[in-house]
Amino acid sequence: MKQFTDEEILEKVRKLRDLLNTFSILTQQWWLTLLFGVGPALFNLWKKIVNLKPFADLQFPEPTPAMVFYLIESIEGLKEKYEEQLGSERRNEEDFQLLRPIYLDLTYCTSFKILKEKYPEVPEEYLEKQSRENLDFLGRCVEIVKQEVSKTDLDPGHKGELFAVLDFFKECLPYLDFIKDEDKGKYKEILELIESLGGE
Amino acid sequence: MKRNRFICPIVLITLLLILAGCSPLYLMRSQGAYERGVQAYYWYLKESDATIKEVYKEKAIENLKKALEESESVMKTDPTSDKGYLFYLKASIILSGLDYDNSQSYIEDAFTVSRAFRLKTMGQKKEALGAYWFAKCAAGWEEADRRILSEALAAVEYALENLDPGPEKAESASVRQILEFRILQFQLEKE
Known part of the structure; x- marks a missing residue:
């Protein structure tokens, strides 16, 4: 992978600052809260910054209706709970919309606690495995960014601050829905930190 | 006869050059339509008013279908580009949920493209x-x-x-x- 110079890192930080500023403004709008859920947003913003991904890649991949029905049908506990919706003659758009968030939770949520609370009927071992794998697949991205930052000759103080931001991003990954009120303070701190870094 | 032998390759090359020149335009249109479609899709998901929801849905379907058309042109004019394929596949997946009655026909076509x-x-x-x-x-x-x-x-x-x-x-x-x-x-x- 490419090694970043100080200048390149600061350029990325500036971009991050701009993006996060946009993010905090846009989340005031109801329609973007869904699009920029805190976990995917932070994760994807970094993905965008590091890989220069376009806007189209700022969401998690969507499933097709059949994928949603098959996945839920294959899970013990959910198969019984949604027996009516899963019947092959019954399947319709409304049921797809009802079951779609469950597919997204099970495919991308990285928190065992959240999955357990939302799906008590599903065996714990399954949820534990899902959340662990999801954290591995998604959280590792943050680790890769950290490794890349560590290879640079950026000032150790700045490196430490960037690592702190990245660790916070990693902590945020479990949240697939909305920004929690108690997290909003952290956002402010991050914006200030990035502001100071980007201003150099 | 001799003249025709020269003209044919020249015409063919010219046509290929014109087609290759069109590719970035198709790609730009494809990306634009896809992005508009995705935005409308997320508005549709979040909206609770049935009438407005339907408007967003139609807007999303219209733009995503447009993205399919433009992506097909990208695939034809610039087969070396990955983007035409990717926009086609992504748009098909979302359309399969939005235009529910035709869900499987989008996926069947997407499957053919995914194989390519x-x-x-x-x-x-x-x-x-x-x-x-x-x-x-x-x-x-x-x-x-x-x-x-x-x-x-x-x-x-x-x-x-x-x-x-x-x-x-x-x-x-x-x-x-x-x-x-x-x-x-x-x-x-x-x-």
Whole structure:
């Protein structure tokens, strides 16, 4: 992978600052809260910054209706709970919309606690495995960014601050829905930190 | 006769150059239509008013269908570009949920494109991405037979091993689960 110079890192930080500023403004709008859920947003913003991904890649991949029905049908506990919706003659758009968030939770949520609370009927071992794998697949991205930052000759103080931001991003990954009120303070701190870094 | 022999290749080359020149334009249109479609799709998901929801839905369908058309042009005029394939596949997936009555026809077409994309990426840097798309489309295509599902399962195993960490890799685990479930269903039906 490419090694970043100080200048390149600061350029990325500036971009991050701009993006996060946009993010905090846009989340005031109801329609973007869904699009920029805190976990995917932070994760994807970094993905965008590091890989220069376009806007189209700022969401998690969507499933097709059949994928949603098959996945839920294959899970013990959910198969019984949604027996009516899963019947092959019954399947319709409304049921797809009802079951779609469950597919997204099970495919991308990285928190065992959240999955357990939302799906008590599903065996714990399954949820534990899902959340662990999801954290591995998604959280590792943050680790890769950290490794890349560590290879640079950026000032150790700045490196430490960037690592702190990245660790916070990693902590945020479990949240697939909305920004929690108690997290909003952290956002402010991050914006200030990035502001100071980007201003150099 | 002699003159015709010279003219034909010149006309052919000129036509190819014109087509190649059109490709960036198609790509720009494809991306623009896809982005508008996706935005309208998220508005549709969030909206609670039935009338407004329907407006967003129509807007999303219109733009995503446009993205399909433009992506097809990109694939025809610049087969070396990955973007035409990717916009086509992504737009098809969302359309399959929005235009529910035609869901499977979008996926059937997407499956054909995913197969071409997989062949195109084989032995290249994006081979795992090609395998992921092929497996995903097969998993969501109800008509896929046992052979296709088995081929898709092998593809998704490859994707899981070789994709970089990220959402596609996370989704590959669900795709694998779906494919295993569907193959098991085939086995049970046989018994």
